[in-house]
Amino acid sequence: MNAQYPKQNFPVSDVRRYLEPGPVVLVSSAWQGETNIMTLGWHTVMAFVPALMGCMISAGNHSHRMIERSRECVINLPTTTLTDTVVGIGNRSGDAIDKFAEFGLTKGEASVVSAPLIEECHANFECRLYDDALIDEYGFFIVEVVKAHVAPTPKHPDTLHYKGDGIFMVAGETLDRHEGFTKVS
Amino acid sequence: MNAQYPKQNFPVSDVRRYLEPGPVVLVSSAWQGETNIMTLGWHTVMAFVPALMGCMISAGNHSHRMIERSRECVINLPTTTLTDTVVGIGNRSGDAIDKFAEFGLTKGEASVVSAPLIEECHANFECRLYDDALIDEYGFFIVEVVKAHVAPTPKHPDTLHYKGDGIFMVAGETLDRHEGFTKVS
Structure with missing residues (x-):
């Protein structure tokens, strides 16, 4: 039995704090009564407002079809x-x-989308498909985070970062360099 | 004086080992005798063959114009x-x-592109612009890694991963789970 993390509402414009460091995420989806989960390491932040993420989900994945049709998913950390x-x-x-x-x-109930949250994850980001321009050519889904749920502790979760060949890097120590920033963002 | 890392040729189809974990990278560019460097945390692997990367470089960056015009850059780690x-x-x-x-x-001399390598980085990935379809709308550059140079040691470099607000996460320990993979990739 995996532990669950009680979560709080979190500003969608700040989700980069969890996604920009490049963790493996679990993407959940729902379509016509069926749900699915896939692992995803190929994603990037694309904008703060709207809170856009780009996700590479190849056509060979069952989730590709489900997200393309439902136009929704949840990115779980x-x-x-x-x-x-x-x-x-x-x-x-x-x-x-x-x-x-x-x-x-x-399965946790999402606030805005039909796809389920994964309660055992540190954070859940509800997403709607924002731009499908590159889905057919690359499997690149541009989604907008429309609602974020994050466990308040630990502040720096021990996320997994995939290197290929079955090797993961785990999040290490943090360095605070905010004094070197002219405009912290 | 920063240390330099002697590097070896590295297969471009394997650059995900260094980029998929989500590190901050330094992107160097050259155009009409001028060079530039920018930091980049918003990028994703998009394909192994060809070795495609997607990079978010907003139009406010001087590098945006230089890479759009020269259609080349180097991603340095x-x-x-x-x-x-x-x-x-x-x-x-x-x-x-x-x-x-x-x-x-x-500045190191690249093999294929005109943009300079940064010798003090652990790895240098020479890139050519592959698809400019989303540059105008999002600042999203799809580039192909055409040549890779990587320092053979350390095997797991202590990369920086940006969280916003002046806070970096440093790469931590590695976990080997290759036995759980049906097809290791």
Whole structure:
């Protein structure tokens, strides 16, 4: 049984704090009564306002079709307690199994979208598809974070960062250099 | 005086090992005899073959114009020895100063592109503009890594990952989970 993290509402314009460092995320989706989860390491912040993220989800993923059709998803932030779950989800296709049941994860109700939150993650970012211009050519989904839920502690969660070949880097120490910034952003 | 890292040729299809974990990078460019460097935290891997990266470089950056015109750049990977340099470069505009001179960085000659390598970085990835479709609307440059130079040691460099508000996360320990992968990639 995985622990769940009580979360608070969080400003969507600040989600870069969790996503810009480049963690592996779990993307949940829903379409016609079915849900799915995929691991994603290929994403980038694209704007603060609106809070845009770009996500590479290749057409071979079951989630690609579900997000393209529902035009919604949730980006969930796992930490090291879920390392084996992240590996397991990344190595199973969602067209054959119910990943929430298979991996003992809890569906939380989102506020704005139909896709479920993953309660065992440190943060959940509800997203709507914002621009589908590069989906067909690259599998690049530009989504807007429309609602964010974040656990208030720990302040710096031990996120996972994928390097390929089965190797993850775990978030290390933090350095405060705000005094070197002319305009902190 | 910053240390320089002797580098070796590295397969471009494997550059995700260094970029997928989400580090801050330094992007160097050249145009009509002028060079520039910018910090970049908003990027994602987009494909292995061709080795595509997506980079968000807003139109307010001097580098935006230089890369759009020259259609080339170098993505350089700094580590913690360059933390103050990364902060300094991110807080000065390249239209007023020569950043290589100002920050004591050494220009290396690239193999394929005209933009200079930054010798003090752990790795240098020479890039050509691959698709300009989203530059005008988002400042999103899709580039192809055409040549990669990487220092053979350390195997896991202590990269910097930006969280906003002047706070960086430094790369921490690594976890090997390759046994959980059905097809390691």
